[in-house]
Amino acid sequence: MNLPDAEALISEMADIIRPHLTADSVLVGMHTGGVWAAERLHPLLDPAMPHGSLDISFYRDDFGQRGLHDHIRPTHLPFEVEGRDILLVDDVLYTGRSVRAAMNALFDYGRPNRIRLAVLIDRLGDRQLPIAADYAGVGVHVPQGKHIHLVREEHGGLQLRLVDVA
Amino acid sequence: MSENPQLNADGSLRHLLTIDGLPSSLLTRILDTAEGFVAVNDQEVRKVPLLRGKAIFNLFFEPSTRTRTTFEIAAKRLSADVINLNISASSQSKGETLLDTVDNLSAMQADMFVVRHAQSGAAHMIARHVAPHIHVINAGDGRHAHPTQGLLDMFTIRRYKGEFHNLCVAIVGDVLHSRVARSQIHALTTLGVPEVRVIAPRTLLPVGISQMGVQVFHDLAQGLKGVDVVIILRLQNERMRGARLPSPQEYFRYYGLTPQKLAHAKPDAIVMHPGPMNRGIEIDSAVADGQQSVILPQVTYGIAVRMAVMSMLAGN
Numbered sequence: 001m002n003l004p005d006a007e008a009l010i011s012e013m014a015d016i017i018r019p020h021l022t023a024d025s026v027l028v029g030m031h032t033g034g035v036w037a038a039e040r041l042h043p044l045l046d047p048a049m050p051h052g053s054l055d056i057s058f059y060r061d062d063f064g065q066r067g068l069h070d071h072i073r074p075t076h077l078p079f080e081v082e083g084r085d086i087l088l089v090d091d092v093l094y095t096g097r098s099v100r101a102a103m104n105a106l107f108d109y110g111r112p113n114r115i116r117l118a119v120l121i122d123r124l125g126d127r128q129l130p131i132a133a134d135y136a137g138v139g140v141h142v143p144q145g146k147h148i149h150l151v152r153e154e155h156g157g158l159q160l161r162l163v164d165v166a
Numbered sequence: 167m168s169e170n171p172q173l174n175a176d177g178s179l180r181h182l183l184t185i186d187g188l189p190s191s192l193l194t195r196i197l198d199t200a201e202g203f204v205a206v207n208d209q210e211v212r213k214v215p216l217l218r219g220k221a222i223f224n225l226f227f228e229p230s231t232r233t234r235t236t237f238e239i240a241a242k243r244l245s246a247d248v249i250n251l252n253i254s255a256s257s258q259s260k261g262e263t264l265l266d267t268v269d270n271l272s273a274m275q276a277d278m279f280v281v282r283h284a285q286s287g288a289a290h291m292i293a294r295h296v297a298p299h300i301h302v303i304n305a306g307d308g309r310h311a312h313p314t315q316g317l318l319d320m321f322t323i324r325r326y327k328g329e330f331h332n333l334c335v336a337i338v339g340d341v342l343h344s345r346v347a348r349s350q351i352h353a354l355t356t357l358g359v360p361e362v363r364v365i366a367p368r369t370l371l372p373v374g375i376s377q378m379g380v381q382v383f384h385d386l387a388q389g390l391k392g393v394d395v396v397i398i399l400r401l402q403n404e405r406m407r408g409a410r411l412p413s414p415q416e417y418f419r420y421y422g423l424t425p426q427k428l429a430h431a432k433p434d435a436i437v438m439h440p441g442p443m444n445r446g447i448e449i450d451s452a453v454a455d456g457q458q459s460v461i462l463p464q465v466t467y468g469i470a471v472r473m474a475v476m477s478m479l480a481g482n
Contacts, residue, residue: 055202058214058477067178067481068216070195072202081210108211 001140006150006158009120009137010037014044017087017118017135024113025085027051030102031073033091033150036158037120041089052077054088059101081110091150091160093119093136096129121148121160171293178482181293181302182475184311185352193357197321199474204467206243216477217246220277224250225267226305227283232441232465233305233315237280240472246278268292276300278480286310286345301479309345315440316349318471320357322464323395326436330354334361336389336431337380339399339421339448342370342410346440347399348378355379365389367421369410386421390430398423398439401448414447424450428458436460 027049029038035053042051053076057069088102099117106112122136142148147165150158172181172188179192206214222241226234234250241248253267262270268279278301281289286308293302306312320330327333335354341347341364354362355378364375365383376382383389390396401417411417428437437449437459445451454461 055205057202058206058216063216063481068199068477072199074201074205075208076205077208104215108209108213110210 001142001162003148003160003162004138006037006120006160007040010040010158011044013118013120013135013137014041017041018045020116021046021049021087022085024083025049025087026079026081027087027089028077028102028106029053030088030090030098031055033120034089036150036152037091037118038089040158041118045087050079052079054102054105056098056101056105059105061097061101075105077109081106081112083110084112085114085116086112087116087118089118091119092121092123092148093117093131093133094123094126096127096131099131100129120150123148171290174482179475179478180482181289181304182313182479183289183293183302183304185313185316185349185356186311188356190356190358193317193320193353196317196471196474196478197324199478200317200321200467200470203243203470203473203477206470206473207466213243213245215245217241217244217277217480220244220246220480221275222246222248222278222280222476223271223276224248224280224305225253225271225282226251227253227264227281227288228306229254230282230306232468233282233312236465236468237303237305237314237472240469240476243469244473244477246476264288264291265295268295272296272300278303278476280305282306284308301482303475303479306345309343310348312345312349312440314468314472314475315346316353317475318464318468319346319350319397319438319440320353321467321471322438322460323436325463325467326460327394330357330359333359333395334363334393335359335395335397336363336365336383336393337397337399338365338386338389338423340370340402341366341375341399342372343402344399350397351378351380363389363393365421367411386423386427387430390427393431394435396423396428396431396435396437398437398449400440400442401444403444414444418447418450422446422448422450423453425452425456428453428456434458438464441465 027038029035055073055075057072116134118135119133120137122133122139124139124141147163151161172183174180238248280303282305288307289304362380364380439461
């Protein structure tokens with residue numbers, strides 16, 4: 001299947017999101033694809049807007065099945081979460097479980113005024129929780145047994161990639 | 167390597183009993199995971215839900231304040247239920263055996279035991295005995311090992327010095343009675359520290375210490391020359407049997423870390439101590455409270471490191 005160009009998607013999304021930003025807006029990328037996407041969005045939206053990164057490993061609902069994930073990165077939110085309008089960024093929305101975990105994590109930092117979700121790919125079908133994106137670059141059907149995610153190449157360029165589920 | 171009782175068949179950690187025999191990659195993964203837990207300190211709610219509904223028993227057959235408290239805080243920040251038992255005061259005095267105690271607590275649906283015992287090998291014995299779903303952490307056994315202390319020391323070193331492969335680390339004092347020193351030496355050599363020194367009088371060094379891959383010094387000033395990290399051990403008064411030392415005052419004269427002695431180390435050297443400190447015996451207050459001391463950060467990092475170990479075990 002043909003995958004869209006990630007960099008082009010990000011700049012289209014920035015144009016759509018920009019009018020909705022407020023004085024309280026902050027940008028939070030979810031590790032790891034969401035952090036890369038948020039880093040690209042940040043200068044396009046507002047270089048002065050506070051931004052941070054979130055690791056959801058401690059809030060995942062599959063700890064009982066598969067234990068602690070490898071490669072945990074420290075969460076870094078260098079601003080008060082209380083009262084903020086959070087733009088939460090991930091590369092792909094699929095089952096909705098990561099976003100559930102991210103919201104739980106954010107609420108342990110404070111009570112945000114609003115959380116909006118921006119994703120490059122809205123993977124259609126098999127949503128398992130009542131969660132939807134406020135901004136989605138593109139909606140796609142991905143065949144079962146496949147997994148779509150963002151990768152960062154050596155020179156720093158972002159690309160969407162389809163891989164077999166291990 | 168499936169002979170290692172700490173590891174599952176797939177190489178993941180089932181118990182943490184000793185650092186000896188654990189691969190460098192696993193130690194590094196524990197330290198990396200602990201970095202994630204340091205960030206939990208910044209949360210308004212300093213808790214994560216990982217171990218919700220799990221019961222962790224702190225079995226302390228030997229007194230401890232710092233270690234027991236930081237294990238308790240770590241477990242509570244992971245949302246586990248924590249039960250503290252100071253056993254010397256209860257069933258052991260009624261004659262119940264160690265394994266009977268463990269069986270009874272297992273029947274209360276324990277998921278993890280954190281064990282401190284005066285007898286070397288106590289945690290190993292419990293680990294061999296318990297059902298497959300139960301995890302055991304050694305919180306200090308006799309003179310043998312204190313792996314979470316060793317790991318939190320490595321975490322502290324990495325935080326201040328960045329990496330291990332270019333460091334010179336000196337461990338000063340009562341190595342003979344010290345489970346902490348053994349765990350530190352195993353961790354430092356496994357993580358690739360090229361130069362590990364021990365500095366102590368002959369009477370406080372175990373036989374065969376140089377086979378652990380360390381250089382032995384008996385003169386403090388000489389041993390501290392050019393080191394990046396100085397780890398002071400506590401003079402274990404309660405473990406002293408017989409006259410290994412003339413007097414604490416004389417020990418301080420030769421082996422106490424004063425600002426003058428510390429000046430032999432690199433100017434940016436850090437000073438560590440596992441606590442509790444005997445001020446004026448192994449360390450001068452001017453050093454303990456000085457610019458180069460990272461003794462209190464060690465305590466804080468101990469929480470994150472214990473959270474990392476507990477959550478990794480519980481998930482394996």
